[in-house]
Amino acid sequence: xxxxxxxxxxxxxxxxxxxxxxxxxxxxxxxxxxxxxxxxxxxxxxxxxxxxxxxxxxxxxxxxxxxxxxxxxxxxxxxxxxxxxxxxxxxxxxxxxxxxxxxxxxxxxxxxxxxxxxxxxxxxxxxxxxxxxxxxxxxxxxxxxxxxxxxxxxxxxxxxxxxxxxxxxxxxxxxxxxxxxxxxxxxxxxxxxxxxxxxxxxxxxxxxxxxxxxxxxxxxxxxxxxxxxxxxxxxxxxxxxxxxxxxxxxxxxxxxxxxxxxxxxxxxxxxxxxxxxxxxxxxxxxxxxxxxxxxxxxxxxxxxxxxxxxxxxxxxxxxxxxxxxxxxxxxxxxxxxxxxxxxxxxxx
Amino acid sequence: xxxxxxxxxxxxxxxxxxxxxxxxxxxxxxxxxxxxxxxxxxxxxxxxxxxxxxxxxxxxxxxxxxxxxxxxxxxxxxxxxxxxxxxxxxxxxxxxxxxxxxxxxxxxxxxxxxxxxxxxxxxxxxxxxxxxxxxxxxxxxxxxxxxxxxxxxxxxxxxxxxxxxxxxxxxxxxxxxxxxxxxxxxxxxxxxxxxxxxxxxxxxxxxxxxxxxxxxxxxxxxxxxxxxxxxxxxxxxxxxxxxxxxxxxxxxxxxxxxxxxxxxxxxxxxxxxxxxxxxxxxxxxxxxxxxxxxxxxxxxxxxxxxxxxxxxxxxxxxxxxxxxxxxxxxxxxxxxxxxxxxxxxxxxxxxxxxxxxxxxxxxxxxxxxxxxxxxxxxxxxxxxxxxxxxxxxxxxxxxxxxxxxxxxxxxxxxxxxxxxxxxxxxxxxxxxxxxxxxxxxxxxxxxxxxxxxxxxxxxxxxxxxxxxxxxxxxxxxxxxxxxxxxxxxxxxxxxxxxxxxxxxxxxxxxxxxxxxxxxxxxxxxxxxxxxxxxxxxxxxxxxxxxxxxxxxxx
Numbered sequence: 001x002x003x004x005x006x007x008x009x010x011x012x013x014x015x016x017x018x019x020x021x022x023x024x025x026x027x028x029x030x031x032x033x034x035x036x037x038x039x040x041x042x043x044x045x046x047x048x049x050x051x052x053x054x055x056x057x058x059x060x061x062x063x064x065x066x067x068x069x070x071x072x073x074x075x076x077x078x079x080x081x082x083x084x085x086x087x088x089x090x091x092x093x094x095x096x097x098x099x100x101x102x103x104x105x106x107x108x109x110x111x112x113x114x115x116x117x118x119x120x121x122x123x124x125x126x127x128x129x130x131x132x133x134x135x136x137x138x139x140x141x142x143x144x145x146x147x148x149x150x151x152x153x154x155x156x157x158x159x160x161x162x163x164x165x166x167x168x169x170x171x172x173x174x175x176x177x178x179x180x181x182x183x184x185x186x187x188x189x190x191x192x193x194x195x196x197x198x199x200x201x202x203x204x205x206x207x208x209x210x211x212x213x214x215x216x217x218x219x220x221x222x223x224x225x226x227x228x229x230x231x232x233x234x235x236x237x238x239x240x241x242x243x244x245x246x247x248x249x250x251x252x253x254x255x256x257x258x259x260x261x262x263x264x265x266x267x268x269x270x271x272x273x274x275x276x277x278x279x280x281x282x283x284x285x286x287x288x289x290x291x292x293x294x295x296x297x298x299x300x301x302x303x304x305x306x307x308x309x310x311x312x313x314x315x316x317x318x319x320x321x322x323x324x325x326x327x328x329x330x331x332x333x334x335x336x337x338x339x340x341x342x343x344x345x346x347x348x
Numbered sequence: 349x350x351x352x353x354x355x356x357x358x359x360x361x362x363x364x365x366x367x368x369x370x371x372x373x374x375x376x377x378x379x380x381x382x383x384x385x386x387x388x389x390x391x392x393x394x395x396x397x398x399x400x401x402x403x404x405x406x407x408x409x410x411x412x413x414x415x416x417x418x419x420x421x422x423x424x425x426x427x428x429x430x431x432x433x434x435x436x437x438x439x440x441x442x443x444x445x446x447x448x449x450x451x452x453x454x455x456x457x458x459x460x461x462x463x464x465x466x467x468x469x470x471x472x473x474x475x476x477x478x479x480x481x482x483x484x485x486x487x488x489x490x491x492x493x494x495x496x497x498x499x500x501x502x503x504x505x506x507x508x509x510x511x512x513x514x515x516x517x518x519x520x521x522x523x524x525x526x527x528x529x530x531x532x533x534x535x536x537x538x539x540x541x542x543x544x545x546x547x548x549x550x551x552x553x554x555x556x557x558x559x560x561x562x563x564x565x566x567x568x569x570x571x572x573x574x575x576x577x578x579x580x581x582x583x584x585x586x587x588x589x590x591x592x593x594x595x596x597x598x599x600x601x602x603x604x605x606x607x608x609x610x611x612x613x614x615x616x617x618x619x620x621x622x623x624x625x626x627x628x629x630x631x632x633x634x635x636x637x638x639x640x641x642x643x644x645x646x647x648x649x650x651x652x653x654x655x656x657x658x659x660x661x662x663x664x665x666x667x668x669x670x671x672x673x674x675x676x677x678x679x680x681x682x683x684x685x686x687x688x689x690x691x692x693x694x695x696x697x698x699x700x701x702x703x704x705x706x707x708x709x710x711x712x713x714x715x716x717x718x719x720x721x722x723x724x725x726x727x728x729x730x731x732x733x734x735x736x737x738x739x740x741x742x743x744x745x746x747x748x749x750x751x752x753x754x755x756x757x758x759x760x761x762x763x764x765x766x767x768x769x770x771x772x773x774x775x776x777x778x779x780x781x782x783x784x785x786x787x788x789x790x791x792x793x794x795x796x797x798x799x800x801x802x803x804x805x806x807x808x809x810x811x812x813x814x815x816x817x818x819x820x821x822x823x824x825x826x827x828x829x830x831x832x833x834x835x836x837x838x839x840x841x842x843x844x845x846x847x848x849x850x851x852x853x854x855x856x857x858x859x860x861x862x863x864x865x866x867x868x869x870x871x872x873x874x875x876x877x878x879x880x881x882x883x884x885x886x887x888x889x890x891x892x893x894x895x896x897x898x899x900x901x902x
Contacts, residue, residue: 035789046792093571117592118427119589190635191635192635201635204638296623
């Protein structure tokens with residue numbers, strides 16, 4: 001078990017390093033750097049000004065050296081300006097260069113500075129994760145009971161009318177991506193064009209104060225997509241359990257149907273959905289990117305879009321690392337949890 | 349002679365043109381009133397121009413209400429050194445706590461702010477500025493003549509990367525050091541400053557109204573101005589989250605000088621909320637009641653907001669889309685090619701297809717009828733057959749031209765309309781649409797592309813910024829000694845009527861040299877809820893917060 005955990009942590013580390021190298025290389029392509037210079041000192045500047053700015057701000061060094069600086073393995077760059085003042089990556093404004101740390105990277109807990117948001121990367125990501133956490137909490141609260149109930153009801157009596165109806169509904173939900181369902185919801189429930197106007201088509205105000213009116217649609221959009229998939233899995237698992245020999249035995253013994261479902265079938269049928277739900281969380285992050293952008297809800301997904309759209313190197317790297325951790329951590333929980341739910345499985 | 353009194357003196361010439369059209373039935377009475385009053389004609393006068401008595405207007409009787417919060421959508425961009433500001437949005441947040449020397453009004457006049465008045469000599473080489481007395485910074489310091497000089501010195505520092513103000517004060521600068529000439533600015537007495545220019549410049553004071561000219565305190569360290577917001581303005585920044593939200597709150601511990609002079613400010617709180625660049629997201633916010641006013645309403649959305657019962661305000665502007673050639677790049681180095689392409693395009697059609705007729709047709713010389721010195725020339729000739737023939741004569745009949753534009757809806761549509769007409773004339777042309785992130789990397793150097801130019805108050809100003817030989821923003825690579833000489837001459841005539849004669853020459857050179865296809869002048873629109881007052885759209889997107897007020901919710 002311990003060895004398994006260690007292995008998983010090493011995988012996480014290696015994945016994070018690989019991913020950040022790729023992201024680092026892509027965001028540091030020369031045209032992207034030029035873009036940064038232009039967003040820093042104005043869109044309408046000459047090439048000479050760009051080069052001078054890039055060199056003055058430490059973008060002149062080779063790629064791997066700068067990656068090392070970001071990791072905190074190599075000392076941060078320093079420059080001396082025309083007035084003889086020493087400045088550099090690790091020297092904060094007004095700090096004495098002599099006392100400033102030599103290295104300042106992820107290893108030292110410095111995630112860098114977001115050029116788009118003009119804040120520490122750690123703060124931007126914390127804000128995003130907080131808001132997305134709120135969204136995900138409500139999504140899971142709607143999705144998990146909804147999906148399990150639908151799946152169990154459908155799988156209980158395979159082939160019945162309830163099963164057909166619920167299965168169709170869940171297939172439709174899974175087959176509709178968020179960028180379709182979200183737009184349809186906005187068009188139907190919020191605009192004056194249709195006239196229903198039940199909910200808000202923008203979730204910006206939900207960041208401070210979430211209400212039924214401004215938060216329903218984003219939550220529903222993310223939840224519905226995952227709900228269909230999880231419901232399908234639950235149904236399959238439930239249907240399989242219902243054909244098992246011990247269920248038949250219980251029926252023959254005269255146990256009532258509700259009792260069979262609740263006491264004998266449910267626990268065994270829920271093993272598969274548990275894994276699926278855990279594995280669904282990284283997929284939900286996907287939906288969060290779309291929904292947060294669509295509804296202008298400024299969480300983690302929206303931050304990712306902004307970071308990528310504006311080539312915000314430090315922020316994009318931070319977002320990548322956090323994403324890797326979220327994905328691999330949920331997989332780890334799902335694997336470990338599976339062992340506890342099903343004693344026949346053992347982790348080597 | 350003072351500029352602001354000149355501008356207020358007479359009825360705007362464009363308003364008289366509108367009046368003629370209204371009487372001839374070409375313009376509805378309502379349309380005429382909107383346009384004429386937007387040009388600064390008092391509504392009573394406007395009614396008089398079309399021979400109607402002025403109705404007793406109930407709306408005028410509403411007096412401003414104190415207090416309240418106004419929420420507007422706006423891209424909230426990172427604050428930085430004011431002189432390097434390159435977006436009006438940055439300035440609109442900064443305006444909360446930073447005032448300007450003078451303010452450009454929607455009607456084209458200048459309102460004295462931190463300067464009380466100004467005067468120029470005969471050839472506009474010497475200016476006398478009067479500093480407003482009794483103004484306090486919000487840290488308790490007095491606003492003095494030294495503060496004015498400090499700001500002029502900052503503007504003149506050409507060594508600061510991205511300082512666009514330096515290009516506007518060439519007459520005060522030492523070309524060798526790119527700094528202010530110390531002998532060019534003289535403090536005569538604590539309330540008077542004299543500027544001695546090395547060359548005539550009629551736009552010195554007007555330039556001080558431009559959005560990067562926010563007036564900062566002497567202790568300002570060129571960093572983030574919102575971090576330590578010392579200013580003379582009435583508000584203070586409360587929240588400054590780039591891409592999310594910027595909030596201004598009224599500064600309770602500061603007596604704003606303008607309250608006694610112009611009244612206001614009325615609002616307690618102004619919230620700018622960022623909804624990105626998608627107008628549909630803003631509409632969703634408006635329908636959800638998350639905003640009270642739009643930053644700008646464009647294209648098809650104008651009708652939608654009208655349908656929601658929001659109040660529309662229109663600003664007639666000299667903002668335009670310049671579909672320009674870069675003359676340093678073949679085949680556009682040949683004037684015949686440029687003129688041929690120009691000749692193939694009917695600007696009326698471009699206005700209709702590319703901009704839904706929400707503007708006024710332009711004449712390919714980048715001087716607008718609302719500029720005080722506009723000179724009327726015969727309209728450009730449209731002749732598609734002639735265009736094809738001219739290209740053949742130039743040996744470019746089979747060339748495939750390429751027109752590059754931003755992916756922005758109206759810019760792309762306008763270029764599509766231009767390209768379609770060129771294609772109709774039998775000329776090969778390809779359209780390329782680039783996203784903003786790519787487009788702006790190289791906007792100065794595309795051989796044939798479109799750039800939006802925001803209006804400047806005087807006709808000579810854009811010519812100075814964009815078409816004078818060798819200036820930083822000269823995207824056409826236009827270098828014409830005759831044009832430069834005439835422009836220098838126009839720059840020395842501070843009287844608009846006299847300047848008009850030189851202007852006619854300049855406009856003619858622009859047309860004859862085929863510098864650009866300039867299809868139309870855009871009008872700008874804003875929608876607000878019925879409760880919002882005083883926040884009408886401004887021709888250069890300026891937000892004059894002190895004029896804004898909001899009825900209490902009923």
